[in-house]
Amino acid sequence: VNVPTIGIGAGIDCDGQVQVINDILGSFTEFVPKHAKQYAKLTDIISKAVTQYHNEVKAGSFPTEKQSYSIDESVLAELTK
Known part of the structure; x- marks a missing residue:
């Protein structure tokens, strides 16, 4: 076989x-x-990326408007009635 x-x-x-x-x-x-x-050896790359993310969140530099969504004020008003 x-x-x-x-x-x-x-x-x-x-x-x-x-x-x-x-x-x-x-x-x-x-x-x-x-x-x-x-x-x-991704451990070094992952550790560096997570540290950078943590530092940016802590510093208030992430997220920015570029990584955010917005909603039209009229839609928000309708949803929050």
Whole structure:
């Protein structure tokens, strides 16, 4: 019987490989499974982005009008009757 095999950590003799996206993108700092190869280290990028977001919210520079929606005053008046 010719059946393709798919493995996760089963070695090079499988027909296909399953990888967990968090493992190959480097979402964790402490642990990388033996069967995974990190192609990026997103922990640093994510940490920097979250810190920047936090600082901008705390400083009041985010959100701005550009990231906000508005409502016509007549519609608001109708909704708040």
